[in-house]
Each structure stands twice: as C-alpha cells, then as structure tokens.
Amino acid sequence: MTISSENTTNAASRSVDFRRIDLRGRSLTLAELRAAVPRAKHQTMADAEQKVLDIISAVRSRGFAALGELALAFDGVEQSHPRVPAAALADALENLDPAVRAGLEESISRARRFAEGQKPANVDVQLGDGAVVSQNWVPVGRVGLYVPGGLAVYPSSVIMNVVPALAAGVASIALASPPQKEFGGLPHPTILAAAALLGIDEVYAIGGAQAIASFAYGIPGADHELPIEPVDVVTGPGNIFVATAKRLVKGVVGIDSEAGTTEIAILADASAHPALVAADLISQAEHDPKAASVLITDSEELAANVQRELADQVGITKHAERVATALSGPQSGVVLVDDVDQGVAVCDAYAAEHLEIMTADAAAVAARIRNAGAIFVGNYSPVSLGDYCAGSNHVLPTSGTAAFSSGLNVTTFLRAVQVINYSKDALEEVSKHIVSLADAEDLPGHGDAVKIRFRGA
Structure with missing residues (x-):
C-alpha cells in the first residue's frame, strides 16, 4: 500500500x-x-572498511594533523587541537535550558540506580581445605566514549555511556563527539552540558572513525600539545563508519557492541x-x-x-x-x-x-x-x-548482532579476574591428577613444576 x-x-x-x-x-x-x-540494502561494513582503514592509518601516522584534515573534510571545521576547553563545558552547563537540565538529571538518577544494581558480586569458592578459587570484578583503567552527531543531538547518549562507566569505578573517562560548525567547531552545547553535569572534563571534538582510532591507539603530544592517551574500552553508537571502526580496533581495545x-x-x-x-x-x-x-x-x-x-x-x-x-x-x-x-x-x-x-x-x-x-x-x-x-541503557546492538552481543552495561567496563590460592596440602591432594594430565598432553614440564614442590618432603 x-x-x-x-x-x-x-x-x-x-x-x-x-x-x-x-x-x-x-x-x-x-x-x-x-x-x-x-x-x-545500503552500504555495508565491507563497503566502508577500506575508507575506515585509511582513516585509522592516517590518525596513527599523523596524529593531530590528520584529525585537523578530517575535521575540515567531514565537518567543515578548522581545528588546531580537538580538546574542548574547560570554560566551554562550564558555559554550556550554565546556559542549559532548565527544563532540559531537569530531564537530564532525572535520566541520570534512574540510569545510575539501574547501573548500581547491575554490579556483579565477587565470588569465593572453597574447593577443599586450603583450596580457594575466587572471581573478582575489576574496572578497566580508561575508557573512550563516543556520542554521535548527525541529524539529531544526543545528550542522552552521554548519560548512557558515562553512567555505567562511573558505576563500574572507571578512573579515567574521555568522551568524543563530532565538531559542529555552527558552534565554533565544538560539539553541540547540550552534549557539553551533559558531560559537565556528569563531571566529565576530558571531552574532544572528534567525529566518526577518527574518534574511535584516536581512543584505540592514542595520539602523542608534540610542541606542548596535550596527548590523547589510549583507552582500554571504546563504547557508543554511531553510523556505519563508527561501527566498522569499532570492529576493526576490537582486539586492540574492547568494545561494547557494533551499534549502528x-x-x-x-x-x-x-x-x-x-x-x-x-x-x-x-x-x-x-x-x-x-x-x-x-x-x-x-x-x-x-x-x-x-x-x-x-x-x-x-x-x-x-x-x-x-x-x-x-x-x-x-x-x-x-x-x-x-x-x-x-x-x-x-x-x-x-x-x-x-x-x-x-x-x-x-x-x-x-x-x-x-x-x-x-x-x-x-x-x-x-x-x-x-x-x-x-x-535502562539505549546503546544497544543492531543489524542482528543482538543474537550474540549485549547492550551497554556496567560489566562492559569490568573484567573478571580469577584468583587461585592453594595451600601445600591442597596442591598435594591434586598433584597426581595434574601429573597424569600433563603427561597425557605430552607436557611433562607442567607435572615437574608440581613434583618439584614435594621433593624431600
């Protein structure tokens, strides 16, 4: 019809x-x-891949110079350094419409309560006398969060990225959003206001695949320029080029999902x-x-x-x-x-x-x-x-990837670290099994590493 x-x-x-x-x-x-x-039926990741590879290569090899060229080409903005000044963040928050601020504060409050409730508990399992195996949840050290530009303004995406990272206990948080010509080359002021409201002061006017590359590989400083330090995890939604960039840097850094x-x-x-x-x-x-x-x-x-x-x-x-x-x-x-x-x-x-x-x-x-x-x-x-x-969080997997990946949540920013703590008696109890399995795999050195602990005992 x-x-x-x-x-x-x-x-x-x-x-x-x-x-x-x-x-x-x-x-x-x-x-x-x-x-x-x-x-x-439109452009696929395969179609975008070479363009994104070229962008990643340019950012890795030429750093801030490449970012400046890309900002001019894609956003029509002349840029010397993409870091958003602290004064711009403060001004954006000060001039934020009170009704919008109230909405953002309510959204933050609800997202924070849900994120806090997601935090998994550490686990200690005693497998015998003196044999304890634990799983501890540890936050990653640094994250890079992407907030798209395009046809709409997404302060809500600032919240969705930042709140679970804070709830996870991440110590270093950087945020990137495309530069806007009409706002003097800075991201949209409502984006900046949302970042300031959440206490995020490391914000960059960088869009697209170049933002993902900057976070994944970092950009060294030169001639008194502030560097962009590499991150451990990159999150956030975006277009086909952002999603492709995230796929290409996965393994260098962790990603949330390919949210297109x-x-x-x-x-x-x-x-x-x-x-x-x-x-x-x-x-x-x-x-x-x-x-x-x-x-x-x-x-x-x-x-x-x-x-x-x-x-x-x-x-x-x-x-x-x-x-x-x-x-x-x-x-x-x-x-x-x-x-x-x-x-x-x-x-x-x-x-x-x-x-x-x-x-x-x-x-x-x-x-x-x-x-x-x-x-x-x-x-x-x-x-x-x-x-x-x-x-809930609105940074979610698209294009069928929800069949195997999850939306952004607190565990995106956590790592499960296993801790093994066995006493001498506890190790001795399973030592014969270890030696038998090591011999079965033709790795006798594994067994020797256990047997040496009991020689002359």
Whole structure:
C-alpha cells in the first residue's frame, strides 16, 4: 500500500511505501527467516572498511594533523587541537535550558540506580581445605566514549555511556563527539552540558572513525600539545563508519557492541492499538533515513490500520521527509505471520535493537524472546521511554548482532579476574591428577613444576 504524506516543515510531499512480507503458511528454517526479514540494502561494513582503514592509518601516522584534515573534510571545521576547553563545558552547563537540565538529571538518577544494581558480586569458592578459587570484578583503567552527531543531538547518549562507566569505578573517562560548525567547531552545547553535569572534563571534538582510532591507539603530544592517551574500552553508537571502526580496533581495545543505525521491531496481534504502533515506528524512523522500522503481526486488519495511521501521522510529524524515507526503505516493512509463535521465531531471527511486544499477555510473550537488545513490554513501555528515562541503557546492538552481543552495561567496563590460592596440602591432594594430565598432553614440564614442590618432603 502506498501512503501519501506531506512534510509540514518544508511542504515537500512524499509517498511512503511500507513494504509487505508475507510469511504465512511457510515453514522456514532460521537461515531462511534471517534472509526473509527486512534488512538494509545500503552500504555495508565491507563497503566502508577500506575508507575506515585509511582513516585509522592516517590518525596513527599523523596524529593531530590528520584529525585537523578530517575535521575540515567531514565537518567543515578548522581545528588546531580537538580538546574542548574547560570554560566551554562550564558555559554550556550554565546556559542549559532548565527544563532540559531537569530531564537530564532525572535520566541520570534512574540510569545510575539501574547501573548500581547491575554490579556483579565477587565470588569465593572453597574447593577443599586450603583450596580457594575466587572471581573478582575489576574496572578497566580508561575508557573512550563516543556520542554521535548527525541529524539529531544526543545528550542522552552521554548519560548512557558515562553512567555505567562511573558505576563500574572507571578512573579515567574521555568522551568524543563530532565538531559542529555552527558552534565554533565544538560539539553541540547540550552534549557539553551533559558531560559537565556528569563531571566529565576530558571531552574532544572528534567525529566518526577518527574518534574511535584516536581512543584505540592514542595520539602523542608534540610542541606542548596535550596527548590523547589510549583507552582500554571504546563504547557508543554511531553510523556505519563508527561501527566498522569499532570492529576493526576490537582486539586492540574492547568494545561494547557494533551499534549502528537504529532499528525497532514491534510484535503485535489484533489486540494492539494501531495508533500506538504507528507512533512508535515513526519515533525510530525519525532518527535517520536509513533507520529500520518493522511490524511483525498475525493480524492483517492491524497491518492495514497501522498503514492508515502512518498516512495520518507521518504527514504531521516534524521530520516527515526523513521518516518517509526510512519507512519506504528495504530495511522497513510489515511481516505477516501465522500466529504469535511464528512471530516470536521471526523476532529471534531479526534480533532487533529495540523490540516492543504489543500482544495479549505481553509479559509472557516477552519472556519467550531470546534475541533482542532491549525488550519493551506492553502499551506503556515505548522505546522513547528507554531512550531517556526508563533507567535502562539505549546503546544497544543492531543489524542482528543482538543474537550474540549485549547492550551497554556496567560489566562492559569490568573484567573478571580469577584468583587461585592453594595451600601445600591442597596442591598435594591434586598433584597426581595434574601429573597424569600433563603427561597425557605430552607436557611433562607442567607435572615437574608440581613434583618439584614435594621433593624431600
């Protein structure tokens, strides 16, 4: 069905072709389901890889000079050094709209409470007299947090990155966000204000893959320039180039996940309210023309009603052109299924960044989902809640990676360190087993390292 919409902001007219994929009556394997669900046909990581490799190489070899060239090329900004002055952070906080500040403070409070509750406990296990094995959680030393720029402003992403790092006990935190020409080459002032509100004073006006490279490898100082010290973990969402850069530096540093362009899937049945479903699809589509909005339903009537609601709502939303483009893309559409059971299977195959459940007994259905970055249950848990004030984290895996990775959380910034503490008697109790296993693996030196401790005993 083609839906006409009008962008009330610029009076441009667009049609929205919210495509339809009918899986009813088909028994599909997991591989076939993954192939059937809507996915973007636009630039892939493979396409972006060489460009990102060139950026990483330039940053590693030429440091701040390369950053200056990239800021001019990508952001139209002349830059001598990307460090944001302390005065700019203070001014941004001082001039922050009181209503926005109140919203940020509430978001920080809820995110902090949830993050504190995530901290895992250390474990001591006594395996015998004098035989104790422990697992201790230790924060990484330094992290680099990325906050995207682009078509919107994301102070909420400052919170989502910083709060769990602070809760984990990370001692050194640096933050990067793209320079903005209209703000004198600094990141958006609301980004700076959010950083200041959280006590983060090491902030850089660096965007894209070059920010990830700067954090991963560091940049030495010269001629009285302040260096950028390398970090242990890089986190934060971004576009295809940011996600590709994170993949390429993984192993040099840890990363949270490959969080790219946003996506929402909604599993709904005939009990769902079409207006709510349409509003939530639009809410994510307004992020980016390449954002994905997917409805999975066993009700053809609901699908038709949602499309009628889209016709009404897209026409009056501020970013109608952007929304219409996202909803018309190959990454978006309605997937018709036989029943909720098949819908759950489609959800697990899709592995959405954000998954809303709008069905009868939504909590029970949500409990059956295995693959999703975050699950939003019922009519009063929209993705917008998670973006700002739920207390959960909105930095989540995209493009199907939720099948094997998690959203940003406190453990992203922690390492599990195992501690082995055996007495002489405890070692002697298992010494024969160690020698037998060492000989079986043809590593007699391993056994000798135990036997030498008991010679002449």
